[in-house]
Amino acid sequence: MFELDERLANDTALVGDLPLSLVLLMNDQRFPWAILVPRRKGLVELHDLSAADRRTLADEAAAVSAALQKLTGAEKMNVAALGNIVRQLHVHVVARFAADDAWPRPVWGVGAAVPYAEGEAAACAAALKSALGV
């Protein structure tokens, strides 16, 4: 059975379920930042996915990227599967702005997360869920 990595669970709010992936929102108000986690056990690398699941994940990551860019008006979307710290396969989708705290560098490892105020993460997650139509 698929179980969500504990660190991913602790750092995020739930957005909802796409056909393959659990969609999460990072609890870091510095960056509008979603994470997709395919609900499959034991995956580490993108090339561990079956061809069918890989294509579904590409569709789902593109849908989240388009929705988050539309919601935020971001200048650029960053989409990445890294996994150097959390091994469970997950894909980051981050909305980037030339004025953000990390630009033009990537967001990972830059400073410390700034959690949303009470209720704000859930509101952002709900907006993204609605934009995705799930």
Added chain:
Amino acid sequence: MFELDERLANDTALVGDLPLSLVLLMNDQRFPWAILVPRRKGLVELHDLSAADRRTLADEAAAVSAALQKLTGAEKMNVAALGNIVRQLHVHVVARFAADDAWPRPVWGVGAAVPYAEGEAAACAAALKSALGV
């Protein structure tokens, strides 16, 4: 017509052509690092790709990731479409090791590239081309 961004051309050696993407090798001996560039004009975001091209790109990125991990014995592969500096849509596939210069952080923006010695980049590119069967 598709034209490769000049900075990508300057920083890389040619590996070869997959059905959709040009495959390049970053001229940085610190990290085994390939780049895929879909040969389509005017693309910036992953969600700019047609659904068919997006699935092909997912297949090609997975093939490059699997081949580069097999060639290098990397502990983790990092796959990312960022584009904060070079806007032309491109996907990084980087072989990572716990002993490398950036671990566990991402490689982008870490220090300066260390070019390969004469002939080495071409040899690495040829090895990757052979592993990809192109």
